[in-house]
Amino acid sequence: MSNPELVTSPPRRRASEEVAEGRSRIDWVGRYSPVLNGFVRRTIGDGALRGARIAVVVHLEAKTAYLATVLADAGAEVIVAGSNPRTTRGDVVAALRDRGLTVVAEPGGDYADWERELLAAADHAPEYVIDDGAELTMRMLRHRPDRYAALKGVSEETTTGTARLAALAAAGKLPFPALTANDARCKHLFDNKFGTGQTTLQAVLRLSNRQIAGAVVVVVGYGFVGRGIAQYARAMGARTSVIEVDPVRALEAHMDGHRVGPAREVLTEATMVITATGGMRAIGERDLPYLRNDVLLANAGHHDLEVDVDAIAAASSGRREPRDGITTYRVGDRDLHVLTGGALVNIAGGSGHPVEIMDLTFAVQGLGVHHLATTALEPGVHVIPAALDDAIAAAKLASLGVVLDPIRPEQTDDAADWIDGRDVNSEGTEAQ
Numbered sequence: 331m332s333n334p335e336l337v338t339s340p341p342r343r344r345a346s347e348e349v350a351e352g353r354s355r356i357d358w359v360g361r362y363s364p365v366l367n368g369f370v371r372r373t374i375g376d377g378a379l380r381g382a383r384i385a386v387v388v389h390l391e392a393k394t395a396y397l398a399t400v401l402a403d404a405g406a407e408v409i410v411a412g413s414n415p416r417t418t419r420g421d422v423v424a425a426l427r428d429r430g431l432t433v434v435a436e437p438g439g440d441y442a443d444w445e446r447e448l449l450a451a452a453d454h455a456p457e458y459v460i461d462d463g464a465e466l467t468m469r470m471l472r473h474r475p476d477r478y479a480a481l482k483g484v485s486e487e488t489t490t491g492t493a494r495l496a497a498l499a500a501a502g503k504l505p506f507p508a509l510t511a512n513d514a515r516c517k518h519l520f521d522n523k524f525g526t527g528q529t530t531l532q533a534v535l536r537l538s539n540r541q542i543a544g545a546v547v548v549v550v551g552y553g554f555v556g557r558g559i560a561q562y563a564r565a566m567g568a569r570t571s572v573i574e575v576d577p578v579r580a581l582e583a584h585m586d587g588h589r590v591g592p593a594r595e596v597l598t599e600a601t602m603v604i605t606a607t608g609g610m611r612a613i614g615e616r617d618l619p620y621l622r623n624d625v626l627l628a629n630a631g632h633h634d635l636e637v638d639v640d641a642i643a644a645a646s647s648g649r650r651e652p653r654d655g656i657t658t659y660r661v662g663d664r665d666l667h668v669l670t671g672g673a674l675v676n677i678a679g680g681s682g683h684p685v686e687i688m689d690l691t692f693a694v695q696g697l698g699v700h701h702l703a704t705t706a707l708e709p710g711v712h713v714i715p716a717a718l719d720d721a722i723a724a725a726k727l728a729s730l731g732v733v734l735d736p737i738r739p740e741q742t743d744d745a746a747d748w749i750d751g752r753d754v755n756s757e758g759t760e761a762q
């Protein structure tokens with residue numbers, strides 16, 4: 331399998347050049363992060379995080395690195411690891427180490443290396459974890475139970491990780507509060523939808539150099555991520571189809587104007603298939619007969635197993651790598667092209683989310699850890715207070731120069747008037 335990191339990383343350079351390149355990338359993020367630079371720095375700079383040990387376990391590229399530096403500037407002792415072995419950038423690691431942060435991740439490693447790195451992060455005894463897919467949290471439970479029991483809180487990035495934390499809580503195995511950043515409106519409404527929508531299409535097209543106008547794009551899973559991908563694909567001229575298992579989401583896809591149907595029907599027309607389910611084997615062995623020659627298969631969900639690459643490999647008579655980031659399997663008389671080995675295509679085969687989107691997501695995460703450190707929350711799964719969500723959106727709008735009208739008293743429908751039996755006329759004043 332080609333290493334997708336090669337797709338995005340330049341050849342190895344001298345150490346000083348790597349540090350300079352990584353620093354430049356991190357500084358670029360800082361330019362477009364008004365919420366982190368303003369509202370977040372002001373809030374978390376109150377001393378509450380001074381000396382707190384925070385593990386940041388998110389795809390280790392420049393935007394994650396910038397969050398780590400903002401936390402470090404607030405006085406936290408930050409331990410940085412990657413949330414996927416294929417998405418760690420060497421120059422960013424070098425720049426963070428040069429700045430004095432603890433980084434337990436190396437680029438180009440395999441899954442066994444990554445497991446060791448996560449356990450090394452656990453051995454730094456973090457009090458708080460900013461996690462992605464609950465990857466460190468789950469491993470601490472299994473392999474470092476004492477450190478797990480000593481955790482003060484977790485702030486989780488993804489839909490998949492949120493489901494894992496909810497399962498832990500239901501099993502009575504979550505002895506600390508966990509914030510599901512993904513459930514904050516300033517996360518999933520923008521990151522999952524617009525961030526993944528834009529960057530998934532960018533990555534698929536850059537890797538394959540194929541045409542989108544007139545292509546048939548099949549999206550598997552119509553959650554926030556799937557909606558964004560389908561919306562961007564259609565805006566670029568594709569015809570879009572959706573495979574869903576939830577009837578409400580499927581109906582929504584239908585009313586949004588996408589073709590909806592079972593795999594055996596919609597896959598037969600697909601030029602590109604993009605998975606976004608958060609589950610496993612969304613495209614698996616039983617779907618292979620329906621795929622056309624030359625179809626592109628890409629994954630934008632959490633698991634590297636949404637496209638069942640092992641099943642495709644087992645059914646194939648041969649494979650080759652026609653371009654960086656593309657593996658072509660010969661299945662019968664058809665070529666099936668798998669992008670970035672089934673890893674998250676927009677991260678392993680692209681630059682990840684736009685900086686402006688991650689400014690919002692990481693604002694949720696940074697403020698989430700501060701909320702955990704300053705609020706006595708019960709063990710279990712929580713969402714950041716709605717007021718904090720509103721404040722993040724307000725800070726973003728202010729940075730964009732957007733001013734809102736406040737709601738005026740006469741614009742509200744006051745239920746108390748009805749309950750008290752007061753008669754309110756059409757002008758909103760009490761009738762005599």
Ligand SMILES: NC(=O)c1ccc[n+]([C@@H]2O[C@H](COP(=O)([O-])OP(=O)(O)OC[C@H]3O[C@@H](n4cnc5c(N)ncnc54)[C@H](O)[C@@H]3O)[C@@H](O)[C@H]2O)c1
Nearest residue numbers: 488489490551553554555574575576606607608630631632
């Ligand atoms: N690539 C990225 O940068 C990125 C960003 C955000 C989230 N994610 C990940 O994307 C995934 C989806 O996130 P979301 O917010 O859209 O989640 P979601 O729960 O809102 O949506 C997932 C949808 O997939 C459907 N689904 C599940 N299994 C299916 C199957 N086998 N076939 C068809 N449909 C199926 C569900 O019914 C649901 O509607 C998660 O794993 C999340 O962690 C990735």
